[in-house]
Amino acid sequence: MTPNKWLFILIKHQKLLFKIFSKKIMKTYSIKNKKILLVYGIWENFINNYKINLDSQLIISKESKADLKSTWKIYKSHWKTFLSLTGLLVLTYVIYIIIDSILSIVGLAPIMYSDYEYVGTGALIISFIIRTPIYLIYTVLTALLSVLFMVIPALYFEKKEIITWKVPYKELKKNFIRYLLAGLLFSGVLGIGFLFCILPGIVISLIGPAYTNKIACSDMPILKAFTSSFQSVFKSPNLWPYIGMQILAGLIYLIATTCTCGIGSIITLPMLSIYSQHLAYNKGILN
Numbered sequence: 287m288t289p290n291k292w293l294f295i296l297i298k299h300q301k302l303l304f305k306i307f308s309k310k311i312m313k314t315y316s317i318k319n320k321k322i323l324l325v326y327g328i329w330e331n332f333i334n335n336y337k338i339n340l341d342s343q344l345i346i347s348k349e350s351k352a353d354l355k356s357t358w359k360i361y362k363s364h365w366k367t368f369l370s371l372t373g374l375l376v377l378t379y380v381i382y383i384i385i386d387s388i389l390s391i392v393g394l395a396p397i398m399y400s401d402y403e404y405v406g407t408g409a410l411i412i413s414f415i416i417r418t419p420i421y422l423i424y425t426v427l428t429a430l431l432s433v434l435f436m437v438i439p440a441l442y443f444e445k446k447e448i449i450t451w452k453v454p455y456k457e458l459k460k461n462f463i464r465y466l467l468a469g470l471l472f473s474g475v476l477g478i479g480f481l482f483c484i485l486p487g488i489v490i491s492l493i494g495p496a497y498t499n500k501i502a503c504s505d506m507p508i509l510k511a512f513t514s515s516f517q518s519v520f521k522s523p524n525l526w527p528y529i530g531m532q533i534l535a536g537l538i539y540l541i542a543t544t545c546t547c548g549i550g551s552i553i554t555l556p557m558l559s560i561y562s563q564h565l566a567y568n569k570g571i572l573n
Contacts, residue, residue, distance in 0.1 A: 348443040348567035357561045360439065363448050367438060368556040370451040375431050382424040389417045429469055430458060435556055436498040439563040444503040457502065468501045468508045492529060493519050495562040496571050524569035535561050
């Protein structure tokens with residue numbers, strides 16, 4: 287076992303090991319608490335410095351080449367963060383299904399006890415009315431949680447540090463209204479783009495990584511962030527290479543997800559988000 291692996295074990299179980307170690311020494315040699323705490327303080331300082339040095343080795347510069355190797359390396363250092371986000375989305379879906387099923391039964395109950403057609407129609411209307419607010423809440427919540435897949439790599443490149451699982455949720459809680467309004471603007475324009483013609487929708491979707499980055503990593507007003515994202519993307523000298531690589535990455539994501547019946551998206555979706563952010567920096571879309 288290499289020294290690094292031994293240090294990883296010590297870091298992971300340091301509190302438990304120190305607790306056992308300190309009790310044993312105090313029992314055997316009757317050393318005072320202050321001395322034990324001093325030893326622990328020295329040890330903790332060493333561990334923290336080692337972790338900082340270790341984390342710095344995992345940081346990939348935003349100016350570096352965006353490829354599968356760098357994307358996979360970033361994903362490996364954030365897999366717990368992404369997995370917690372995926373788990374929260376699944377939990378949200380399960381809760382929604384349970385609540386929606388209960389409301390459906392309550393709303394449609396009159397049909398079971400009546401043969402009159404107008405009662406059945408009324409029950410369907412009531413069921414729709416009481417279920418709609420829950421659906422809207424679920425849709426907004428899942429949309430906000432889903433955008434965190436793009437926020438995590440954006441914060442990673444901006445802060446130049448590993449983003450733990452608590453960070454994106456704190457970010458969402460702190461700027462909830464900002465993310466909500468930004469999401470409504472983007473979703474509304476994107477929906478209109480796809481409604482009138484598919485091509486405008488695709489064009490709008492291309493600014494997604496830049497727009498998310500400006501919302502998460504700056505205090506720029508939402509509307510200005512939206513319009514400036516168009517300028518950043520479509521006035522870039524690397525526009526066509528950027529578009530080509532984004533489309534290729536999207537196709538690979540769709541193929542990988544389809545071939546694994548959707549299960550592969552647990553890994554491929556975070557990797558697509560990481561790659562999109564890295565590519566935007568690499569091609570000069572973002573500074």
